[in-house]
Amino acid sequence: MPPIASAQSQPVARTVLPDPLYYLANFQRVIQRVYERYDDLLSTEEQDFYRRLQLLSGDAQALYVRLLTRKGPLFRTSKLRYQEISDQSQAVADLVAQQLVIQPSEINLLDTFPLFTKQEWLELLPGAAAQRLAKAALVPLLQSLPEPVQTIIEQQGETLIQLNSSEHFATFCLLYFSNGRQDLTEFVLRDLGVYRYENYSLARATRVFTHREQIDKMLAYYRLRDVLDDLASLSREEILALNTQLPAIACSQQQDKCRGNTLVQRRIERLRLRLARQLERLEAWQDALALYRQCQQQPSCERQVRILHRLAQHQAALKLCQQMFDSPSEAEQTFARQFHPKLLKALGQAATKPAPPALNEVQLFLTAGDSPNVELAAAQSLSVSGDCFYVENTLFLSMFCLVFWEAIFADVPGAFSNEFQTGPHDFYEEDFASQRSQHLESGWRKLEHWQRAPDDLIQVAEQKHGIATPFHMGFMPAPELLKLAITRISLRHWQIIFERLLRDLKENRNGLPDLIYFPNTGGYELVEVKGPGDRLQKNQLRWLHYFAEHQIPCQVAYVQWQ
Structure with a gap:
C-alpha cells in the first residue's frame, strides 16, 4: 500500500536531569x-x-x-x-x-x-x-x-x-527572552530533549534593545497587558483611559534605536487593536475609529472601512478601500476587492464584482471504512493509482524552512534574544525579506540544486529534524515524500508558492491543501478535501485562486459517504 500520510522520524531521545541544582x-x-x-x-x-x-x-x-x-x-x-x-x-x-x-x-x-x-x-x-x-x-x-x-x-x-x-x-527575564511568555522552564524542556533549537548568534552587537527608554516601555506594556485580561468588563471611559497609558514610541532616524522601538511598537499596537475592537462592541464607533487610525497592523484598515461604511461615510470608506488594493497583505487586497462594490453601490455608482478564477471541483464518493477521517479516506482512495500523502500545511512550510534556513537564522541585529527562539523576532513582519536578501538568494540557488540532487535535500532534512522552526517544533516530512516532491514539482511552481509565502508569512502559512497526490503516470496534484457540509475557508480560497491563476494543478474534492 503506498503511503497515505507523511511519517515523522523517531523523536529525539529524552534524558533525565541529573543535577538537583x-x-x-x-x-x-x-x-x-x-x-x-x-x-x-x-x-x-x-x-x-x-x-x-x-x-x-x-x-x-x-x-x-x-x-x-x-x-x-x-x-x-x-x-x-x-x-x-x-x-x-x-x-x-x-x-x-x-x-x-x-x-x-x-x-x-x-x-x-x-x-x-x-x-x-x-x-x-x-x-x-x-x-x-x-x-x-x-x-x-x-x-x-x-x-x-x-x-x-x-x-x-x-x-x-x-x-x-x-x-x-x-526585568532580567524580559531582557533575556524579550517577551513575557517564556521563563526558566525553557531550559528544562530543552535539557530533557523535548525541544531542540538552532544555534545562532547572540552577540552583544545584535541585541534587541539599545536604549533604556525601550526597556521601560516594554515593561509598561506587560503591566498593561495583564489589566486587559478582563477587557470585556471595562466601560468606554475605562478603555479610553487605558489607551492614554499605552507608551508612545517615536523612532529616530538612527537604525539601531529603531530596532528595539519596532518590537515595542508592534506589541503596543496589538493592545490598541484589542481596545479598538472592544470599543466597536460597545458601539463607540468614533472612538474605535480614532484608535484604529493610530495602528499600522492588520486588521486596522479593514475595521476602519467597515466603521466608515456603518457611519454612512461612504466616500471616505471608498478612498481607504482603494488604497488597500496596493497593500502588501493579500488578505487586505481580498477584502478590498470584495467590499469595493458594496461602497460603489452605496454611492449610487455601477459596481461589478470581478469573478475569481474557476476552481477544479470534483465529487468523491467514498465508503466509510477503517478511517472516519475524511482526508485520510480520500488519500486512501487516491493511493490506488499513485502515492498520496496527507500533508495539509506541513510539506510546503517544512520545505520553505529547509530552503531558507540560512535566512531564517541569519545574524541580523535585533533578531534573536535567547537560545530558545523558533525564529527571529521579525519573522512575520514586512521587512523580514528585505533584511535578508542575500540569504534568500542563496536559498533559491539551493532549491535549484536540490532538484538536480534530491539526496542532498534528504541529508539536510535529516540534519535539521528535531530543530524547532517558526512553523513547527522540529517535524520533518518523511524522506520518500520529500524526494517525490522535489522531483515531481517543477522549480517554477516551488518559486511561485514560496513567493506568496514571503509576501505575508503570517497570513499565508495556513490554508494550503490537505493532500498531495503523485499519480503513477507522473506529475503531481494538490487536493483540498471537504466533507459533507464543510465549506472552504477564506485563507483556503486565496490559495486555491492563486494556484488557478498560476496553473498549479489543484482540485477541491467534495466527499460524499456511500
Whole structure:
C-alpha cells in the first residue's frame, strides 16, 4: 500500500536531569547573560540587584530561585524544605543580609491567612463552634482576637519572610527572552530533549534593545497587558483611559534605536487593536475609529472601512478601500476587492464584482471504512493509482524552512534574544525579506540544486529534524515524500508558492491543501478535501485562486459517504 500520510522520524531521545541544582544553573545563566549584553542599560537598582546576587552563597542563591518560582510574596520558613540546600537557616540569613528577602515588621491577617491550614487557625480559637465553619469564615473570628496576628504567629515560633526585588528579576527575564511568555522552564524542556533549537548568534552587537527608554516601555506594556485580561468588563471611559497609558514610541532616524522601538511598537499596537475592537462592541464607533487610525497592523484598515461604511461615510470608506488594493497583505487586497462594490453601490455608482478564477471541483464518493477521517479516506482512495500523502500545511512550510534556513537564522541585529527562539523576532513582519536578501538568494540557488540532487535535500532534512522552526517544533516530512516532491514539482511552481509565502508569512502559512497526490503516470496534484457540509475557508480560497491563476494543478474534492 503506498503511503497515505507523511511519517515523522523517531523523536529525539529524552534524558533525565541529573543535577538537583539545575534550576540554579539556569537562573545564573540568565542573570549573567543579561549583564554581559545590557549592563550599560541597567538601572542603578538593577545593577545593585546583580551585585547583591553575586555576594550570595550557592545555598542562598538556590533558595532565592525557589522563592521566585513559588506563590508568594510571603513564606513560612518552617515550610521551606529543599534537600539540595544544605544549610537553609544560613541561606535565609544571607538573603536577609542582602535584602533580597525581608522580615516584615507588620503582618496583615489577610496576607498570612492562606499560609496556615484551617486546623492551625482553629487552635487559636476557643470553643467548638468554629470547627463547623469553612476556613474562609474564620477570618472575622481571628480579627476579633485581643492579640494582633503578628504576635500570635511569633508565639507559635513561626518566622515569616517576604520576597524582595523580584521586579528586578522580571526585568532580567524580559531582557533575556524579550517577551513575557517564556521563563526558566525553557531550559528544562530543552535539557530533557523535548525541544531542540538552532544555534545562532547572540552577540552583544545584535541585541534587541539599545536604549533604556525601550526597556521601560516594554515593561509598561506587560503591566498593561495583564489589566486587559478582563477587557470585556471595562466601560468606554475605562478603555479610553487605558489607551492614554499605552507608551508612545517615536523612532529616530538612527537604525539601531529603531530596532528595539519596532518590537515595542508592534506589541503596543496589538493592545490598541484589542481596545479598538472592544470599543466597536460597545458601539463607540468614533472612538474605535480614532484608535484604529493610530495602528499600522492588520486588521486596522479593514475595521476602519467597515466603521466608515456603518457611519454612512461612504466616500471616505471608498478612498481607504482603494488604497488597500496596493497593500502588501493579500488578505487586505481580498477584502478590498470584495467590499469595493458594496461602497460603489452605496454611492449610487455601477459596481461589478470581478469573478475569481474557476476552481477544479470534483465529487468523491467514498465508503466509510477503517478511517472516519475524511482526508485520510480520500488519500486512501487516491493511493490506488499513485502515492498520496496527507500533508495539509506541513510539506510546503517544512520545505520553505529547509530552503531558507540560512535566512531564517541569519545574524541580523535585533533578531534573536535567547537560545530558545523558533525564529527571529521579525519573522512575520514586512521587512523580514528585505533584511535578508542575500540569504534568500542563496536559498533559491539551493532549491535549484536540490532538484538536480534530491539526496542532498534528504541529508539536510535529516540534519535539521528535531530543530524547532517558526512553523513547527522540529517535524520533518518523511524522506520518500520529500524526494517525490522535489522531483515531481517543477522549480517554477516551488518559486511561485514560496513567493506568496514571503509576501505575508503570517497570513499565508495556513490554508494550503490537505493532500498531495503523485499519480503513477507522473506529475503531481494538490487536493483540498471537504466533507459533507464543510465549506472552504477564506485563507483556503486565496490559495486555491492563486494556484488557478498560476496553473498549479489543484482540485477541491467534495466527499460524499456511500
